[in-house]
Amino acid sequence: MEEREANTGKCDPVISRRALIGVSAAAAAISIVPRHVLGGPGRTPPSEKLNVAGIGVGGQGAGDLDNVSSENIVALCDVDQARAAGTFKRYPKAKRYRDFRVMLEKEKQIDAVVVATPDHVHAVATMTAIKMGKHVYCEKPLTRTVYEARAIAKAAREAGVATQMGNQGMAFEGNRLINEWISDGAIGDVREVHAWSDRPTHNGKLFWAQGVDRPRETPSVPSTLDWDLWLGPAPYRPYHPAYVPFAWRGWWDFGSGGLGDMGIHNLAPVFSALKLGAPTSVHASSTLVKKETLPLASVVHYQFDARAGMPPVKLHWYDGGMLPTRPDELGDDRELSREDGLIFVGDKGKMYVEGWGGHSPRLIPQERMKAYKRPAKTLPRSIGHHAEWILACKTGSSTRSDFDFAGPLTEALLLGTVCVRMGGGRLSWDSENMKVTNLPEANKYLHYEYRAGWAL
Structure with a gap:
């Protein structure tokens, strides 16, 4: 639903956006660690895969899912079936939906959600997931309104879920x-x-x-x-x-x-x-x-x-x-x-x-x-913007653009x-x-x- 962004900046001399994608994929192959070492209460240990759902899976959402494809992509939601067709084809085992509310209600196994809809849907999709205890990666900007940004940051903090906004430059x-x-x-x-x-x-x-x-x-x-x-x-x-x-x-x-x-x-x-x-x-x-x-x-x-x-x-x-x-x-x-x-x-x-x-x-x-x-x-240097979030979902580690940072910025x-x-x-x-x-x-x-x- 959200178009891929054009890379309009010149490459960083140390690490480029293309390199970050590679880093994200590589970092997702985290070493196998016993559950009692890093998993912790309410967390998925690094040796196990998250069940991830996508909301808005054409354009930028397709790229975001590619960067977390080391995990189980279990459900996909998009209101534009033609635009999402390529993503549907890449993940044939994932359940398909048009309404994210229906998807989140039915697919109880979902651990984490990637939101890449147009801006005006960010808040309602993200808040629905947070209230259900799901970790959330939401594309930028976090919300369309000032009120939504404040509410989303507060809800995520209180729920204790792992969050990351999709301003990938924070990993540069x-x-x-x-x-x-x-x-x-x-x-x-x-x-x-x-x-x-x-x-x-x-x-x-x-x-x-x-x-x-x-x-x-x-x-x-x-x-x-x-x-x-x-x-x-x-x-x-x-x-x-x-x-x-x-x-x-x-x-x-x-x-x-x-x-x-x-x-x-x-x-x-x-x-x-x-x-x-x-x-x-x-x-x-x-x-x-x-x-x-x-x-x-x-x-x-x-x-x-x-x-x-x-x-x-x-x-x-x-x-x-x-x-x-x-x-x-x-x-x-x-x-x-x-x-x-x-x-x-x-x-x-x-x-x-x-x-x-x-x-x-x-x-x-x-x-x-x-x-x-x-x-x-x-x-600390980043293992990749998406990889930071995956690790945070599993271990409770920090991310560079969590909603406590992304909310006030937005x-x-x-x-x-x-x-x-x-x-x-x-x-x-x-x-x-x-x-x-x-x-x-x-x-x-x-x-x-x-x-x-x-x-x-």
């Missing part, structure tokens, strides 16, 4: 280097960060529609698609191919645009390295905001208070081709990546990260990088889309009470009323 070597260099004081105290993505464009072309109105045509629903189940909790609207299978990302009812699609990748190392939580305020500007879709381009500014011995931080996000000012430290012969990137501004220097998810960090100018004495590696990003939807301006955020204090009408966009039959 570059992600860890960013954290270690910031902690080492490589650029001093960081007070400002710039992050960007060209989405909804890619290579100069529109990747999915934004800044458009709802289609007037109402063509017939394909016989292989259950449109009512595809809509799930979202308000009813007639079927149109403008929404499926990929372009739902730009529609307010279904997605969260470039900020939700790539901001969740690019800002993850910022949140982890700077120990960010909830912003105190958000300010946004954009091209024309439509009732139905996100704008073609936007700029979002977040303000974070001092925390954990770190100073206040201003975080600036740019999408749709918008870019920050090019730092002189890049040198005369180098331009900013127009696709994805980061600039950390410290009081003793700058760090430039080219590509998505934390690829290729380096201090600038180049001479600064050459002279830098890299600190010892203090963070909340902050979606608060930016709320600000954009309000037409820009500034929102003051009371995180504890989860409300906008200076513009009460913005609070209606923190969540919405689900259609009958759907609930968290």
